[in-house]
Amino acid sequence: MKRDLGVGIGTQSPIAKDRKRELVKIAYRLIAEKGLEGFRIRQVAAEAGIDNGTLHYHFPSKEALIQGVVDYLVRDLETNRAPGNKNGRQTALSELRREFEDIRLRLHDTPEQLVVLSELAIRSWRDPILAKIFRKLDDGWYAHLVNLLERGIRQGLFREDLSLQPCVRAIMVALRGIVYQSRLPRRELDLLLSQLAAQTECWILAGNSVRRK
Amino acid sequence: MKRDLGVGIGTQSPIAKDRKRELVKIAYRLIAEKGLEGFRIRQVAAEAGIDNGTLHYHFPSKEALIQGVVDYLVRDLETNRAPGNKNGRQTALSELRREFEDIRLRLHDTPEQLVVLSELAIRSWRDPILAKIFRKLDDGWYAHLVNLLERGIRQGLFREDLSLQPCVRAIMVALRGIVYQSRLPRRELDLLLSQLAAQTECWILAGNSVRRK
Amino acid sequence: MKRDLGVGIGTQSPIAKDRKRELVKIAYRLIAEKGLEGFRIRQVAAEAGIDNGTLHYHFPSKEALIQGVVDYLVRDLETNRAPGNKNGRQTALSELRREFEDIRLRLHDTPEQLVVLSELAIRSWRDPILAKIFRKLDDGWYAHLVNLLERGIRQGLFREDLSLQPCVRAIMVALRGIVYQSRLPRRELDLLLSQLAAQTECWILAGNSVRRK
């Protein structure tokens, strides 16, 4: 029914797109503040200075708005995993360290992101669509880390006999455990992260042979 | 479901106590099923076969009922940490293994417990009272693990130069990371757990010296 | 879940039943006044002097309330067709006359009933559940008239060669046509009704033979 005049790049005017982005950002913040329990679209509209009904013009339902938040979050999480990351050639080791550093930065700078992530992660246990999205996200992270380790091995940095799958899973578990850690003082948190990073490196770096019991 | 007409003694009759426990259990299950977002006291009342007004006799408010669930959960988590655990003397190592095994069993047998735990953990970021409870819980766990490692060192099982604090934090992070792992197939999960356990042991067992980079 | 103590006749307390009946009556009147288009449950609540939410306690949804109105209407229409009608032995002819008189009275005394009937009849074109109810109602009326004519024939009052089916249909059509007649002045309406009644009798009474062209 909507006629596309073949000119526009997308189907939405830039004005509407900006509005939508703005609303998503507010929703994002409010979910972080109040949780999905306690998240009210009226408040989103109020903070955007628009009418309650106008919000429904852009997002037909509350769920649609939440989905917008999901998309926003996913996009953000994925961009950070972009190859090379615009800072030229990196060793696998420095990239691995960046993984830990990345979590640290997020915890410092955008803790609300991780709060929203947690909220949605829990929701994904009940919401199949969200579950699928999170699975994909996880798989992407997994593949990224496997690739990273493989490169490290090829570069001669990491142990040749490293079994990739369990190692990657362990790294993911560690980082996830950090995220869901109940708030620690910053000092302790940084210390913990560096320890975990060190421990991980100690596990995978070439030259270390770990004796299994 | 049927109430017997026994006469209560004390400030709260045993009947009322049973009713409360029953309601808490139902609430517990419903929070696991629907999340705090989606948790409705009317449904608790309905499933208990009582009137919604009657529920308010036992728990004056929704928050009070949730608090009941929190207490129930905390009690359950703490009892499992009871020293010796009624099965006599154990080595620190076997106790450490039990920590991992415990998580495994919970994930298999009572995953809803961990769901509720997650729900409440997120809530604790916003709810100071809950935050305090969780901090206490965490501190208890922390103290328990520190004690465990100290015993292990005293028993000559664990490395003498083990720095307790980071090590305990790392174990907690690992176990927490497991819990918040998005559902994995059982096989993979078990494998992951055993790998993490092995890795941990390899870190702390006497006779292993880990070279730091 | 609701426990029935085996004592009550129904499952509802008389208070609730009265309230429901009261609400249905108000809804009935308002549908007659404003049509289904324009019918608002808030107004029902307001006119009953109760809160908007209280209405939802008795009728979980707008549709449930409308269904209540349907039941009320159907019951009313059916009771008037009760056999014998408490005024002793009647000839089939007098009963037939009563059919016309009944419509006349309804048009005079409770025109809103016919308005609501019309509203719902139109709705039944789109609503299968309502359609079923109306079909049943129609079938009941049809059976009643067939029975009436048969008795008349047995009593020797009506023509023996009367073909029942088309005759009954014709009577129904006439009465229905009257109901849906756009408002006529009372005099004209009464005249029309008596003419139709006379015409009908002339058709079916014994001793009249109608020549078909």
Place this chain on the structure above:
Amino acid sequence: MKRDLGVGIGTQSPIAKDRKRELVKIAYRLIAEKGLEGFRIRQVAAEAGIDNGTLHYHFPSKEALIQGVVDYLVRDLETNRAPGNKNGRQTALSELRREFEDIRLRLHDTPEQLVVLSELAIRSWRDPILAKIFRKLDDGWYAHLVNLLERGIRQGLFREDLSLQPCVRAIMVALRGIVYQSRLPRRELDLLLSQLAAQTECWILAGNSVRRK
């Protein structure tokens, strides 16, 4: 659907007129489908492939659009009553038969027309403007039938002692009753119509004398 760029002359360009007609047709169909209750102008706009704001350019309000539908319907009903109906001289009898046949065709071919008619007829009980229109429509029909019967009498086809007013009213009642009949199977409907037509003719044809009781 595609609008051509022709230039309009007069107060309203033919393009705009076409657009209006198109919108009315869609509105007409949607009222038949969903009823006035359930009729939404946004849906009209959507089905016309235009914006909801644009619709307001053509019809300043919802009521205006409905009025457009009324006009459309009235015009259609009236054209069918045009004298002679372009097929030359007809006897009054054949014209009378055509009245019944007309209803039959409408019920078969354009039942939605009768649905809309019903919707609006009910509305006319509450809407004075609509009431006036329907009264005029009815009066037109009435006059038409009176004229028809008079011609029949003059032609010697119909009984001389026919009292026009009640007879015409009866015919109208019958036809209206047919329209509001809850859907019957086609066979039964056709049978019913022919029986009613026969019965009517039997009443009014010269040579039949009906004995009043």
Place this chain on the structure above:
DNA sequence: CATGAATGAGAATTCATTCAT
């Protein structure tokens, strides 16, 4: 202890309408 009826604030959503471009 228990109930059913009532409450009322507030939730999401709908929809005709307006207006600048």
Place this chain on the structure above:
DNA sequence: TATGAATGAATTCTCATTCAT
């Protein structure tokens, strides 16, 4: 003419809570 964005009042419905019995 046409559009898209915005409006705001109104609507149904939800739900924790209260209270007389």
